[in-house]
Amino acid sequence: MITDFQKRVFIVARNIPRGQVLTYGEVARRLGDKNLARAVGNALNKNRDSKVFCHRVVRSDGRVGGFNSGMARKIKLLRGEGVKIKKGRIISPFLKGD
DNA sequence: AGGGTGACCCGCT
């Protein structure tokens, strides 16, 4: 059973353009509350059917974060979209590790 | 109703 909250998270994740990433915190901000970041991860984790785009959601410190199907897979998907990942860190001007 | 969990975030040391 998917909750209304999970639905909103899913919608935001789906709207992330290919080759681009958003942090859990940014997703939370889009939902209205910065502090939802933790709950966002929780939601994505439960939504196993949506594993297709949830890989575009990463941590604010530049690390990829987790993935229900394994983060190795997550990194592969991101690389496949042209996202640069160096030593486990995503290269993006929006993230700390740039 | 109350406590535990987790794909988090921020600040400080």
Add this chain to the structure above:
DNA sequence: CAGCGGGCCACCC
């Protein structure tokens, strides 16, 4: 860079 601690939230016993 690596820990630690506190805060926040939805969800599941």
